[in-house]
Structures are given as structure tokens and as C-alpha cells.
Amino acid sequence: MKLDKPSQAALLRLSEVDLEIGHIKQEITKAIESKDLVDLRTKQSELAGELIAARTVVENLQSSQARADDDLHLVEERIAKDKDRLAHTSSPKDAQGLQSELESLQRRKSELEDAELELLAELENAQAVLAEVSARKEQNSKDLDSLQSQIQLTIDDLKTRGRKLTADREILVAKVSEEVLTKYSSLASRQVAVGQIENRSCTACRMGLTASVIDSIQDLVEDELAICPECQAFIVR
Numbered sequence: 001m002k003l004d005k006p007s008q009a010a011l012l013r014l015s016e017v018d019l020e021i022g023h024i025k026q027e028i029t030k031a032i033e034s035k036d037l038v039d040l041r042t043k044q045s046e047l048a049g050e051l052i053a054a055r056t057v058v059e060n061l062q063s064s065q066a067r068a069d070d071d072l073h074l075v076e077e078r079i080a081k082d083k084d085r086l087a088h089t090s091s092p093k094d095a096q097g098l099q100s101e102l103e104s105l106q107r108r109k110s111e112l113e114d115a116e117l118e119l120l121a122e123l124e125n126a127q128a129v130l131a132e133v134s135a136r137k138e139q140n141s142k143d144l145d146s147l148q149s150q151i152q153l154t155i156d157d158l159k160t161r162g163r164k165l166t167a168d169r170e171i172l173v174a175k176v177s178e179e180v181l182t183k184y185s186s187l188a189s190r191q192v193a194v195g196q197i198e199n200r201s202c203t204a205c206r207m208g209l210t211a212s213v214i215d216s217i218q219d220l221v222e223d224e225l226a227i228c229p230e231c232q233a234f235i236v237r
């Protein structure tokens with residue numbers, strides 16, 4: 001295939017630009033699929049679950065405590081009422097009955113107070129757990145936000161570079177003939193499409209070339225595109 005010398009240089013640069021664009025696309029995918037990001041998102045939803053569980057424990061203990069409080073008040077009211085009746089009764093039999101009821105109410109009161117103290121300790125514990133889970137969730141959320149903005153910056157930067165290269169590409173494409181471009185595109189879809197000879201090797205496939213192959217490539221007329229016998233890439237001299 002024929003291609004003049006300046007266009008051959010454009011073809012070589014086009015191949016480099018396309019490899020770079022391909023690399024940028026890979027980098028963008030890699031940034032989007034960041035494992036750290038996936039891990040932080042998984043952690044965030046785990047922590048949301050933990051937070052709901054911790055909050056439920058606190059709420060349940062709070063309602064148990066409210067119920068225990070009500071029970072205690074009820075007993076205290078009955079104690080006050082019985083004491084009042086005891087102070088005003090003239091019947092020794094009634095007084096005896098009230099005394100015994102008061103003793104049993106006092107026992108009940110003391111049991112309820114113990115239970116309430118226990119509930120209070122459990123509640124304090126549960127509130128500490130809730131605060132700790134909540135702090136961890138907040139920190140994770142901060143880490144997630146920060147990683148997301150960092151990834152966004154990387155992607156924006158890659159896209160800017162990609163846009164510049166795409167603009168370069170358009171200029172380079174215009175310098176290469178239709179025939180060469182068609183062959184180039186088909187090659188570039190599966191391999192490095194353009195190489196040079198460096199250290200007696202093809203830079204597209206890294207294979208060493210024999211002296212006779214190199215000689216025959218050097219002997220071609222200037223505007224004839226050489227082809228690597230190993231990988232079929234265009235060889236630009």
C-alpha cells in the first residue's frame with residue numbers, strides 16, 4: 001500500500017493515540033469499578049442495618065422502662081392510699097389487713113426498683129452501642145464521599161485527556177488515505193496496528209526480524225508502506 005512519508009508519520013501517531021485512548025477507557029472503567037468503592041458501599045449498607053438494629057434495641061428498652069415506671073407509680077400510689085387508710089381506720093382487723101398488704105406492696109416496689117435499675121444499665125449500654133455504630137457509619141460515609149470525589153476527579157481528568165486525544169485523532173485521520181485507514185482499523189481492533197523497526201525487532205509485536213526481512217523493508221520505495229511478516233502490522237520507517 002502506498003502512503004507518502006508525512007502521512008506515514010501521521011499513521012504511526014494515530015496508532016499511538018488510539019492505544020492511549022484505549023488505555024484511558026480502561027482506566028475509566030477501572031476507576032468506576034474501584035474495589036475500595038464497592039467495599040465502602042457494602043460497609044455502608046451493613047452499617048445502616050446495624051444502626052437500625054441498635055436503635056430498635058434502645059427503643060425497646062425505653063418502652064420497657066416506661067412500662068416499669070408506670071408499674072412503680074401504681075404501686076407507690078397504692079402504698080400511699082393504704083397508708084392513708086391505715087392512719088384513719090379504727091378497726092384493728094382492717095389495720096392488720098392493711099399492714100400485711102403494705103408489706104407485700106413494699107416488696108413489690110423494691111422488686112420493681114431493682115428491675116428498673118437493671119433496665120437503666122441495659123439502656124445505657126444500648127445507647128453506647130448506638131452511638132458507636134452511628135459514629136462508624138458517619139465516618140464510613142465521609143470516607144465514601146471522599147473516595148467518590150477523588151474517583152470523579154480522576155475520571156474528569158481522564159476524560160479531558162481523552163477529548164484532547166480524540167481531537168488529535170481527527171486531524172491525523174484526515175492525513176491518511178481511506179484504503180490505509182480501512183486496513184488500519186481492522187488491524188487495530190485486535191492488535192497494535194503500526195510499528196517501527198527498533199533493535200532489529202518490530203515494535204508492534206516485539207518479534208525479532210531477520211536481516212533479509214529488514215533489508216527488503218529498507219529497500220522499499222519511500223512511499224510504500226512496509227508490513228511486518230510476523231504480525232502483519234504496518235511498519236513505518
Ligand SMILES: [Zn+2]
Binds near residue numbers: 195233
Ligand atoms: Zn510485528
